[in-house]
Amino acid sequence: MGDKRLYKSEKLCSKLEIDRLYAQGTSIVAYPLRAVWLAVPAGEGKHPVAARFLISIPKKRIRHAVDRVLLRRRTREAYRLNRDLLNSVVAQGKTVLIGFNWVSNEERKYTTIERSMRELLNKIATAATNDNEQ
Numbered sequence: 001m002g003d004k005r006l007y008k009s010e011k012l013c014s015k016l017e018i019d020r021l022y023a024q025g026t027s028i029v030a031y032p033l034r035a036v037w038l039a040v041p042a043g044e045g046k047h048p049v050a051a052r053f054l055i056s057i058p059k060k061r062i063r064h065a066v067d068r069v070l071l072r073r074r075t076r077e078a079y080r081l082n083r084d085l086l087n088s089v090v091a092q093g094k095t096v097l098i099g100f101n102w103v104s105n106e107e108r109k110y111t112t113i114e115r116s117m118r119e120l121l122n123k124i125a126t127a128a129t130n131d132n133e134q
Contacts, residue, residue, distance in 0.1 A: 006080050012052040012097055021097045026127070030119040032104035032112065033075070038097045039089070039128045050086035053079060053098040061105050074110045075100055078117035085121040089128045096128055 012018060025038040042048055055075050057068040079100070089096050100120075 004080060006076070010049050010052055012054040017097060018054065021099055028120055028123050029103065030116040032102060032108050033116045033120060034101045034103045035120045035124065036099040036101070037124050039094045039131060040097060042093050042095045048090065049095060050090040051083065051096040051098050053100060055100045057102040061102055067107055071102060071107060074113050078110070078114040082114070082118050082121055085118065086125050088125050092129060094128060096124060098124065
């Protein structure tokens with residue numbers, strides 16, 4: 001069992017990278033999440049990571065801050081436990097930038113979020129590896 005911590009290097013914080021992600025990225029939906037992703041060459045750093053991600057739970061969809069925080073935590077936990085699905089991307093020398101956006105108007109259980117997360121990560125991993133082969 002590998003290291004399951006979430007490191008700062010895995011979080012997408014750069015405004016330039018976020019703008020680039022949403023301008024050039026590809027969108028995939030697995031309700032209640034939508035993922036926008038972009039494969040880029042692996043950057044220089046101490047810890048090469050498979051993916052850098054951000055989570056957005058809009059106030060327009062989920063009105064109460066307590067509920068937004070709960071959904072953000074559930075989504076982050078689902079990503080943390082299933083990020084190993086992206087290991088095939090690292091083997092090719094790429095990093096994937098991913099933005100997870102909440103598209104539902106109501107709260108969802110963790111099991112629903114995790115199922116959606118697995119589906120999204122599988123789709124991203126296969127698409128990112130297929131892009132490199134062509």
